[in-house]
Amino acid sequence: MASASNRPISREASHMHSDTASAPTPVVTASAAPVWDPQQYLRHAGHRTRPFLDLLTRIPELPTTPARIADLGCGPGNVTALLADRWPQARITGFDLSPEMLRRATQDHAGPTPGGGHLDFGHADLADWHPEESYDLIVSNAALQWVPNHPGSFAAWITALRPGGTFAFQIPGNFTAPSHRMLADLCDAPRWRDRLAGHGARYVHILEPAEYLARFTELGCAVDVWETTYHQLLAGPDPVLDWVKGTALRPVLTELGDDKEAVDRFLAEYREALRAAYPPGPRGTVFPFRRIFAVARKEA
Template structure:
């Protein structure tokens, strides 16, 4: 989910905003680090033994590096590289996590665009956590990523599957209202290439892998005022905030409208605000 360089504003011939790469805020993203890390741990729990030791591992869309660092707990002597397009995320990851690991391995981070990333060496594990939904046509990359695995290696990922939830639906509807359409129309529709579990299963088994694909809905209890808005400020709202940029009055107006809609859709309860979040997981093992 992590991709970014600060883009120039672009528009389609119709005047609607063209898709552009969002600017990421590591601090905002990490405000819900525990909830965001849990699916990664659940994904890793289904990854079996890797073909070589020390293992060579790539994390595609590593973001601020906090979940990439979790790989060292499972494979302490591995050589691990996190790839991301965002200079902000990479800077945070390098400052916090890069270097030798206590188990004798290493952790480093490199600039990489998942849209055209190709393994430059054989990997035992290629993993991605909540990033591929930002990559148009990402299922078309599966073949070259699996080709980059050693025999018996694993490709594992999870992506959000909640694009029809109120949080995303309300955002898309607001972007497409007459007052925002010229600047923001279409910016929230970034899930068109995210597949259903059965479709991922078909793709991965069609590439000769043994695949384990499932989905989970996490009923997350969020705390604080407007916690769902705070959550999406770290992810789904990034394209909108990037496009509006330094236009502070526009940002404030948009957030006020979106906040009202989210408060109605996700009312707080006595112990916090329940925010259901569906995710889709896949673990594909290449034939040994």
Template sequence: MHSDTAPARTPAPAPSPSSAPTWDPGQYLRHAGHRAQPFLDLLNRIPELPARPARIADLGCGPGNVTALLAERWPEAHITGFDLSPEMLRRAGEEYAGPTIGGGRLDFRHGDLAHWLPEETYDLIVSNAALQWVPGHPGSFGPWINGLRPGGTLAFQVPGNFTAPSHRLLAELCDTPRWRDRLAGHGARYVHVLEPAEYLARLIELGCTVDVWETTYHQLLTGTDPVLDWVKGTALRPVLTRLGDDRAAVDLFLDEYREALREAYPPGPRGTVFPFRRIFAVARKEA
């Protein structure tokens, strides 16, 4: 998916686990409230699960803060969060792993969503803001739905803001003469999201009852350069990982990107408005 004003490019291949972005749970959680709201809205649309206690998989669980929200909704459930990032899994395990107040339990495991398959029967497979990193993820919908109990649900939300200035400016900066040799493609390499109608069609073809929608959240961010602070936790991770320990290069890149973001997202008297489009899907398997 490309902006009309963005240069055409061939998407870079997905990284191997050894070249995947290095994640910073603390930076990601700096905007935990805004990041969790779409998951809460998704959670409210998930129907009753077919079994109690339920078996739930959270794909791309990150630092575990939204996985814990699943335990609030289904306190007796056995919930497993899967993630590729050792940093995220370590934080999730330290903060949330163990028995829940309703007699269920939370655990966390290493899992590459590009290859993950259900190893047991689930009542709910859910994913929050993770599938955009997975090329070809709609091809996994069939096996994931096959891994659901009859009446079970596949539910996910993904960002749909890849033509927004935050992402367009990042891709354009990575492709400038100064940065092209080191960073070309890194600013746009994870754009693997379909439009809502495409998700609807694919899930209906798999025999599910489907609810698909989109929402643009107009988030009011505060602080100095808050949009830069936001993307440091997500879209900037591949770039920062690529630049590694070259502190001078990191500082120079961030200075250039910061100036572009300040022009695109000027601060107001009470903060900076950061529109953020999200795409949601809830697919219930035939009972």
């Protein structure tokens, strides 16, 4: 989940830029990478995992057995482990910037896999990650939204693939939704601007599906790009706030740190806005979430 030095990268922090191509680019203040909470992130593991499962169904067979696989922005490793289900003999490494996420991933998933493969995890900043070996598959799930200029790395990552190898990712495209728009507006409000300006609007670098398609076509790949909006039914009180506490809110909570009074005031304001935008229904709260997918296969 974390993967860029001054930017968080988490499998959600949803981090997409849908109809804001003409919107002004916000000024983002430099800050430390956010502190991630694996337990909070995993509270919505079912909904967060589904897009990755959908991505897996579109990845073609890999050129080498046992396969060599890299998972960029592996977070707590629960999704990385699904790669071993699909390619049981593979040697798989999950990369992440967050020490908290890497500790959880290593604790829960590192080691030999039942199919004879192996899972391990390593520290990396996706903003400057350069493959040091050849891969059959490089995959990323809800992480690249935290990496400005990530399309600039595509050429190097494709080059690192073996002939017939695949680069595949899923990235949130939900950043013009009320949840994210209101977070950005609140961070930039006069009462919070001095501390939080830009912390809710770090995603304008997300491309549209057609732009990702063009990038991979230019690199000579056979490419499949699509988008899906999941209408997620969330349970419990203030479930949208609970969701973003695991992702998009991490930079804000990190910046406010141990200032409990400020944290409580900010969350109270944001909670009220979310309640109005996402009213609960008789069976839960509907939280639509758009995601963008790309599968690029290198020429064999």
